[in-house]
Amino acid sequence: MASIRDVAKKANVAACTVSRVMNGTANVAPETRQKIEDAMKELNYIPNELARGMFRQKSGTVAMLIPSIRHPYFSNLAHCIESKLYEKGYKLMLCSTDGQIEREREYINILKTNIVDGVIMGVSDLEDNEYQQFDKPMIMLDYDAGKKLPIVVSDHEKGGRLAAEKFMESQCRYVIHIGDRELSKVESYKCHTALAHALNAAGIENRFIEIKWNEFDFSGYLEIAKTILEKYPQVDGVMAADIQAAAFLKAALKLGKKIPDDFALVSYDGTYVADVNLVNVTSIIQSADKIGDKTVEILLKLMAGQKLTKRKYLIDVVRKDGETTK
Amino acid sequence: MASIRDVAKKANVAACTVSRVMNGTANVAPETRQKIEDAMKELNYIPNELARGMFRQKSGTVAMLIPSIRHPYFSNLAHCIESKLYEKGYKLMLCSTDGQIEREREYINILKTNIVDGVIMGVSDLEDNEYQQFDKPMIMLDYDAGKKLPIVVSDHEKGGRLAAEKFMESQCRYVIHIGDRELSKVESYKCHTALAHALNAAGIENRFIEIKWNEFDFSGYLEIAKTILEKYPQVDGVMAADIQAAAFLKAALKLGKKIPDDFALVSYDGTYVADVNLVNVTSIIQSADKIGDKTVEILLKLMAGQKLTKRKYLIDVVRKDGETTK
The missing domain is CATH 3.40.50.2300 (Response regulator)
Known part of the structure; x- marks a missing residue:
């Protein structure tokens, strides 16, 4: 399989120029871009997500912290978020804190390294400032951690x-x-x-x-x-x-x-x-589906460095009437 | 908080000697070890798991792949495995493949990087040789991928x-x-x-x-x-x-x-x-509990480079009689 180096060689440019074109991170002269794109086509070059991630200093991975993986609400929500992220080219890594503050803190410490590009917080045991100090794109799910952090939550x-x-x-x-x-x-x-x-x-x-x-x-x-x-x-x-x-x-x-x-x-x-x-x-x-869609939409905006128009996104709930009420 | 460098300075040794003592990776003269341990006590040094992991080239993290996070059996099993791993000082990162072979392959590719120390495979869509080629400690849960890989499974x-x-x-x-x-x-x-x-x-x-x-x-x-x-x-x-x-x-x-x-x-x-x-x-x-305990026990052995005495570990199942049978 052709590598990024093969493409660079074929197009007679440096490998970093190829990666710049791939990631759109800098201006590249149109004719150079054309040469690179032609070389990619000719070599049938398929960009490897992981390699691309390493060039971009991105992992292509998002973490989600939840209080319990056994809870059917959270496992369903995690599923919806994962499906949506996958659609957008991201993988989800799920961390379950078992409702324990120490575990939450430890996971956050691990996530400060370069493992993930963004974090979805379905937990709420830390203090506002501990969430606010986290320096990667972060979105809250059921806890309003103050004005720095967006929140997506059911009504x-x-x-x-x-x-x-x-x-x-x-x-x-x-x-x-x-x-x-x-x-x-x-x-x-x-x-x-x-x-x-x-x-x-x-x-x-x-x-x-x-x-x-x-x-x-x-x-x-x-x-x-x-x-x-x-x-x-x-x-x-x-x-x-x-x-x-x-x-x-x-x-x-x-x-x-x-x-x-x-x-x-x-x-x-x-x-x-x-x-x-x-x-x-x-x-x-x-609606786990709607919460998932909105959460991923907002997180992707944050990860792309875009400004949000508002901070709190309220998702509608509905009632299904059954046989246990009149 | 005291750092590993503070400890080294206090004990008048190099930082790498401190890390060697912390990780037990090489022989250190008893008097040097004593000096370092005294300095740690004096400075109230708490080894940071992550820092320790970086010294050891270990992340302290294990990944588990499952076909669905929504499935109550897998979410419960993931919970049990996570609890057991946590007891042993490891975190769990959960990856759900949604039963799709492409996702399974992509997660495995990500996990080949240094994110995790070992992998628990609760999925089974790839061919035997794809699992066998993975070069980190790996344990299978419901699929016998051939003689190289241990398996823990219900009877x-x-x-x-x-x-x-x-x-x-x-x-x-x-x-x-x-x-x-x-x-x-x-x-x-x-x-x-x-x-x-x-x-x-x-x-x-x-x-x-x-x-x-x-x-x-x-x-x-x-x-x-x-x-x-x-x-x-x-x-x-x-x-x-x-x-x-x-x-x-x-x-x-x-x-x-x-x-x-x-x-x-x-x-x-x-x-x-x-x-x-x-x-x-x-x-x-x-018994998700017993499967979880055995899986973690075996994986820790593999991660420590120990040989296993057998390859297949069968976990007992029981029947609970209810009102839906005579």
Whole structure:
């Protein structure tokens, strides 16, 4: 296979001139460019992405940090981002921090070397300034790390409002929302704030209960769900992430509650986990596809040194009504 | 924070001597070692993993290639491997090929550079010699790529036999096994061979039907399941991967079949997807934990230049009996 040196020799120019033409990094006289392009055609030269990357000081690789690879929402989002990046000629390297701040910090340190051209941050355990100090193109996914960094995120407030509507239509009197830590800095927490706001305005009692999100032990979730429903027998509505929602559904049925007459359930995220159940679960769906497309679009702009017109990109969420609400 | 140079200055030795002590790469006189260790203590020197890696020509990073990050089995396995690697001081970079041979090849090319110290191959689209030509420590997960490369894999034959037992106990007369392409080179295909063998021996009719494994469109799977069950109304048993199994369960109930009297179902993999359902699904469980532990153990040996005592490591599978079989 012809190398960049063969092309340079054929065109009677220096190899670095060939690479300049390949990468469009500097002005090259039109006739020189023509000579090089002719030589490439004649030699059937296929630019090797990796070689091209080395010339450009680019790796052609983007990293994405996520809190858990096991979480169906993140694994689906990673898939969408990877597909989109691939379309644009980039590879994705995925780093999962297991929700641990030390791991997040260590990955960021590794990524400061020349392995990647840009970073997508689906994590949020560091302080704003730690993200801001990272000197490569970076985009945030669920955490607003201040004015230097763009963020692409679901419209979680709308998500909370859409869920509230369903609890009202189901005539609920006491709704529990299950989530991770009460973290106002994490954007997804806004679905709880919006839900509480709407339910309070309608005079519906409600309460936020924290459950660890990254255990992935379904029988454990089932136990917790049962305990909560026994402790609060008056509860007639629950909003929870897909897997925990499935646990509440199972627990409520075991306790003899009728769905949706005695008990309404809204699942958050709307991954395939909400679909596999025998009962069609009412879900708020985050569009991983749209988040992925927008994230890659913005990151490519940053990597090309372009200015962004705005900093925060809100992606619409929708509700799919199922059999678990009226 | 103290640097390696500060330590060298304090101990009155060259920086490379300090790094030799840190990495144990060469003999250093005991008194010199003591001086260096004292200086480290005094300066409260914390060796930076990355710096240490650069001295050792190691990155402290392992890559894992998988066919899909969305697949609950692979995402769970990646999680287990990552946790184990982290325990041992390594980071994991995950690359998902989307089942495409071109992507697999491109990732392998990237990984030939100095980004990673070793590679875990959870993919299987290339030819044996392409894997064998890779010149870093490599371990295979579900594909036996020939005598040069070690493989850690579930005992899929046992998985097939355990499933067959349940179909027999459920008095099935016609069992369908759903899978991806008929690929004898992929180890997981052995569960189908073993299932067919056992069912044939018992005079139970059976048939393998191919369904794309990486669509993740549950309503699509549901349609396919319905079509298959309508085309083969005599079918009274199905073995399929977790998500597809959920689709068959839903389709069978919609067609008015009684579970497990008219229809028995066995789910393969046994991820949390099999657990979230309202009905407890009988599952063959691949132990991602044990596969992860063994894989990391073997890879670390390879990276340390140790010889392996054997090449193939078979990990036990178990069956969890649920409500979908007799």
